Amino acid sequence: MKTPAAAGRDAFDETGALAIIAAHAGLEGAALPVLHALQEAFGFIDKRNIPLIAAALNISKAEVHGVISFYHDFRGARPGRHVLKLCRAEACQSMGSESLAAHLAAAHGCAPGDTSADGALTIDNVYCLGNCALSPAALFDGEPVGRLDAARIDALVARSRGLAS
Amino acid sequence: MSARVFIPCDSSALSVGADAAARAIAQEAEKRGLAVEIVRTGSRGLFWLEPMIEVETAKGRLAYGPVSAGDAAALFDAGFLQGGAHPKALGAPEEIPFLKNQQRLIFARCGVTDPLSLADYRAHGGLAGLEKAIALGPKGTIEEVLASGLRGRGGAGFPTGIKWRTVAGEPAGQKYIVCNADEGDSGTFADRMLMEGDPFTLIEGMAIAGIACGADKGFVYIRSEYPHAFRMFEQAILKARAGGVLGAAVLGSPHSFDLEARLGAGAYICGEETSLLESLEGKRGQVRAKPPLPAIEGLFGKPTAINNVLSFASAPWILAHGAKAYAEFGMGRSRGTQPFQLAGNVKRGGLIELAFGVTIRRLVEEFGGGTHSGRPLRTVQVGGPLGAYFPDRLLDTPLDYEAMLEVKGMLGHGGIVVFDDSVDLARQARFAMEFCAIESCGKCTPCRIGSTRGVETLDKITAGVERDKNLAVLDDLCQLLTDGSLCALGGLTPIPVLSALTHFREDFHRPAQKATS
Ligand SMILES: Cc1cc2nc3c(=O)[nH]c(=O)nc-3n(C[C@H](O)[C@H](O)[C@H](O)COP(=O)(O)O)c2cc1C
Ligand code: SF4
Numbered sequence: 001m002k003t004p005a006a007a008g009r010d011a012f013d014e015t016g017a018l019a020i021i022a023a024h025a026g027l028e029g030a031a032l033p034v035l036h037a038l039q040e041a042f043g044f045i046d047k048r049n050i051p052l053i054a055a056a057l058n059i060s061k062a063e064v065h066g067v068i069s070f071y072h073d074f075r076g077a078r079p080g081r082h083v084l085k086l087c088r089a090e091a092c093q094s095m096g097s098e099s100l101a102a103h104l105a106a107a108h109g110c111a112p113g114d115t116s117a118d119g120a121l122t123i124d125n126v127y128c129l130g131n132c133a134l135s136p137a138a139l140f141d142g143e144p145v146g147r148l149d150a151a152r153i154d155a156l157v158a159r160s161r162g163l164a165s
Numbered sequence: 166m167s168a169r170v171f172i173p174c175d176s177s178a179l180s181v182g183a184d185a186a187a188r189a190i191a192q193e194a195e196k197r198g199l200a201v202e203i204v205r206t207g208s209r210g211l212f213w214l215e216p217m218i219e220v221e222t223a224k225g226r227l228a229y230g231p232v233s234a235g236d237a238a239a240l241f242d243a244g245f246l247q248g249g250a251h252p253k254a255l256g257a258p259e260e261i262p263f264l265k266n267q268q269r270l271i272f273a274r275c276g277v278t279d280p281l282s283l284a285d286y287r288a289h290g291g292l293a294g295l296e297k298a299i300a301l302g303p304k305g306t307i308e309e310v311l312a313s314g315l316r317g318r319g320g321a322g323f324p325t326g327i328k329w330r331t332v333a334g335e336p337a338g339q340k341y342i343v344c345n346a347d348e349g350d351s352g353t354f355a356d357r358m359l360m361e362g363d364p365f366t367l368i369e370g371m372a373i374a375g376i377a378c379g380a381d382k383g384f385v386y387i388r389s390e391y392p393h394a395f396r397m398f399e400q401a402i403l404k405a406r407a408g409g410v411l412g413a414a415v416l417g418s419p420h421s422f423d424l425e426a427r428l429g430a431g432a433y434i435c436g437e438e439t440s441l442l443e444s445l446e447g448k449r450g451q452v453r454a455k456p457p458l459p460a461i462e463g464l465f466g467k468p469t470a471i472n473n474v475l476s477f478a479s480a481p482w483i484l485a486h487g488a489k490a491y492a493e494f495g496m497g498r499s500r501g502t503q504p505f506q507l508a509g510n511v512k513r514g515g516l517i518e519l520a521f522g523v524t525i526r527r528l529v530e531e532f533g534g535g536t537h538s539g540r541p542l543r544t545v546q547v548g549g550p551l552g553a554y555f556p557d558r559l560l561d562t563p564l565d566y567e568a569m570l571e572v573k574g575m576l577g578h579g580g581i582v583v584f585d586d587s588v589d590l591a592r593q594a595r596f597a598m599e600f601c602a603i604e605s606c607g608k609c610t611p612c613r614i615g616s617t618r619g620v621e622t623l624d625k626i627t628a629g630v631e632r633d634k635n636l637a638v639l640d641d642l643c644q645l646l647t648d649g650s651l652c653a654l655g656g657l658t659p660i661p662v663l664s665a666l667t668h669f670r671e672d673f674h675r676p677a678q679k680a681t682s
Contacts, residue, residue, distance in 0.1 A: 028465070029427075031447030036389075036428055057447070070449035071430035073389050085390070089351030090546055093596070094509035094584045095537065127433060127550075127600065129390050130354035131177045132582065133212035133507065133514025142392050146180030 012048045016041065021049075025056040031067050035074055044075035080115040080122035082160035085139040088112070088125045091132035096149075100136055103150050108157050121160040167200030168246040171219040171226070173276065175208035175361050176393040177354065182233055183216035189234035190218070193241050201246070207362015209276030210516030211263055219258060222248040228255040263532055268494060269518045270482045270502050271475060272355075275362035281400055283408040286365045292416065294481030298373040299418045301484075303333055306377040310480060312488035314500030319345050319436075319473030320548070320577045320653075322499075322566045325480075328470055331460040332378040335468035340380035342371050342422075343445065343464055343471040346387040346394075347429055347436035350549025352580030355504040355516055356474035360387065360394040364401035365410070368424065370477030372415055373484060375422035378470050383422065386441050388429045398426050433550075433604040437652050438471045440606060451606045452652045473578070475504060496522030499565040509546075509582035510537045526560035529583055540585040544669065546593075548577030550600050551657035553664035554590060573664065575657070590669035595623040597661040601646075601654060611645045612655025618642060619662070626673055636673070639666075 020041055024033045034053055038045055045068055054061045068074045086104075088097060104123060105111035115122040131137035134146030140156050172178075172187045187203055194201035211217060217230030227248040229240060236253060243251040258264055258276075278285040286292065298306040311326030332340055344367065348356040359367060371383045387395045402424050405411045413421045427445060429435050435444045439453035442464050463469025479501060483491045492500045499521035505528055507514050512534035519528075525545055529535070536542050544554045547564070553574030555562070562572050569576045584593075598619035605612045619642050625635045643659035650656040666673060 029445050029447035032427065032430055032444065036430070063448075066449050067447065070451075071432050073431035087351075089600075090550060090593070090596070091352045091509040091580075091582045093593075094582055094588065126390055126431065127604075128349060128351045128353075129176075130348060130357040130394075131180050132352045132354055132509065132580070133511070134177050134180055134215070135509060137180060139390070139392070144176040144180035144393065146177060 012046055013042070014048070014052070017046075017049050017052055021052055021056045030057055031059075031064070032071075035068065035071075039074060044078050047076065080119050080160070082120060082141055083122045083124060084156060084160070085124045085126045085129070086112055087127065087129050087131075087135065087137045089127040091128070092135040092137055095135040097136040100148055100150065100153055103153060104157075107150075107154070110157075116160075118161065120162075121157060167202045169202045169204055169221040170246070171204045171206045171221075173208040173216060173218075173362075174205040174280075175215075175276075175358060176391070177212050177358075178208050178215040178217070179393070181215050181231065185234040186216045186218065186232045186237070189237035190240070193237040197241060199241075199246070204279050206278065207275045207280050208358060209258055209264060210272065210358060211258075211261065211513070212515045213513045214255065217255070217258075220246055220248065222246075224248055225257055228258040228261070229253045230255055263513060263515065263517075266532070267518050268502050268520055270491070270494075271366070271478050272359070272363070272504055272516060272518050274366070275358060275516075278363065280362050280364055280397060281404055283365065283404055283410070286363075290485065291365055291481070292369060292410065294484035295369045295372055295410070295416060297484040298376050299416060299420065303377050303379060306373060306484065307333060309484055309488045310377070313479075313483045313491040314488075314495070314498070315476065315479050315483060315491070316499065316566065317473055318475035318479070318503070318578060319438075320575070322576070325472060325476050328460055328472070329374060329377045331458070332380070332468045332470045335461060337379060339382075339465075339467045340378055341464045341467055341469040342374045342378065342380045342383035343442065343469055344371055344383065344385040344474055344477055345436060345438060345441055345471055346385050346391075346474050347441060348388060348391070348474070348578065349433040349436040350552075350578050350580050352508040352546065352549060352582035353506050353578045354508070355506050355579065357391050357394045358516060359474055359478055360391070360398045364398050365405060366478045366481055367398075367474055368401060368405045368410060370480040371424060372410065372422045373480045374470055374472070374477060376415070376418075376420050378468075380468075380470065381421045381423065383424045384445055384464070385424060385426045386429055386435070386445055387426055388435075389431055395426060395428055402426060433600075434606045434652075434654055437654065440652075442469065442471070449606075452608055454651060475578075494520035496520070496563060496565050497567055499567070503564065503576075503579045505564065505579045505581060507533050507581050507583070510585045511535070511583040512537050521565045522563045524561050524563050525555065525581065528564075528581060529560065533583065536583060536585040538585045538587075540587065542583060543586040543588050544584045544590065546582045546584070546661065547580070548575045549580050550597060551575070551653060551660055552577050552580075553660050554593060554668065555664070556668040559668075573667075574660065590665040590672040591623065591627045591675070594662045594665040594673075595620055595627075597658055597665075598623060601658040604654060606652075606654070609649060609651050609655055611649040612658075615642055615646055616655070616658065619646075619658075627675065632674070636666075
């Protein structure tokens, strides 16, 4: 069962994609700037972009796919409405990030690497945000959050679900 | 005249509410009809005090921190604009022991100036190094960098002057300067702080390298986990161009040099220089075999000087003050200062720039004040995910490239991560293998597959399954990784694993319930 809105979200905006690709294709080594721009605009890299990128950069579709799949940043599917990038590296481990990851799974049903069932929140694992003196650290929709604890995690989850925090 | 208040916009400071504090102070000033000019700066690197704000008073700059939005009204009531007494008052920032006991050469301006004001930069000694390099010319500039003893700050410690001389010696034509701002090691943030807090120093250093090597184009490859640093640095490039620091005539000289910032895409291996070059070329970040060296065939096959942020950022000071003054700092073959980064479970974490040779213990105890949790310290990891876990008895080792090798560790990018006694070193060893598996570029079999075997073997060891046999397998696997890896990701992953095994063997012999994920 698809609502019209959901169908709209699945539509591929080829014109928009082509414009973005064209705007960056002239750079030296353009693949990453093109992919970042597409993901910035659409939230993920729809696979229907692959032949368009290949044509614009004069490389094979396999090469485009190879680049997309190599880098952890590029998504093949639309993420949740909010994204929490949770640092899982050593400095954050030393301050209890592993128990925060467990808390997210247990208390909010959303483990790192997953998107919550209501589509509100995607949690990505990242390895170092350079905020290691105020760990545990995360980025919430691109904004840095330091000294995370279960209460701050709960507040971020509430915010992602549109509840006051 | 309006009072000036300095509030960091460093991302660590933002992560604990610096923007909210700035808004609250602006609103409170408006409410009280006071003229206050808020200047956003980088961070001084005293992160446990962030958001640390400073006010300009007749007695000089005075600090308050950590300041939350809720403190704004009380600060005004206390007359903080004139340095009034308040429980959050810290006095003159330069007198705080953590800062006072440092030797800040590279980070002298960070947290002091407006990162995007070229006038501020000049007023605080900026561009003197670049002017000197223009006066000396390429040969003289390289001589100075060679004589300073500067070694690459990205981890390998290769002499920067020799690299630049190699690039300069290649036939004239398209050459590149590439800055490695991938800063992937956990526990490191100096590159980020500099790009956010004093980006012109990096720009100046790269322009000096451009003149030295005869390169007119530079790229800065910034990790995508640093969105804020990327935006700051892009703005700084625009300002530098508008101010004539970058462009067809660098500071009015016949040298042309321009820069472009590029975003990484979440791959640790792209910090390895050849992988980074592949990535900049728009490809998978797969490590290249060396030779050819990047200095001879680098970006797009052209001679390329690729250096860490801090290596470039050291050049302006060296040129401005002379190689001799720089080389007076340090010990043995490690000359100058290193911006160490103290992180993890530590009471006072932050940036500590000091001459090489300071002991780990001095940083952790005197500067850091012990663990954040208050529990006993158990181990300190130096040099990022490929660095060793040291026990207390090795904390008197001086931080210097060679001394670290002697205790089977490495200095890396100068990151120091503190752990209290709740740490399980078998788990940390497992993580080292897991990280290698996640981040392997896939070129070598020992790294691509051996790392996953390492995780499985460690799981068996901690589960008590044929422990002695599996310990032998792990040893063998580590030897294979050391000998059979093309780059240091596979090649050095055994360091954290073996250091954990050597110094904390008891953690590998715990009852079976320890063997959780
Ligand atoms: C797995 C791996 C990751 C690395 N990550 C970085 C990094 O994030 N930043 C960096 O400057 N160097 C990093 N390096 C070192 C670079 O390969 C290279 O030595 C350095 O960029 C050279 O610059 P320097 O001489 O100024 O240190 C890494 C090396 C390896 C093997
Ligand atoms: S050691 Fe690992 S990361 Fe390095 S080149 Fe080999 S496979 Fe790639």
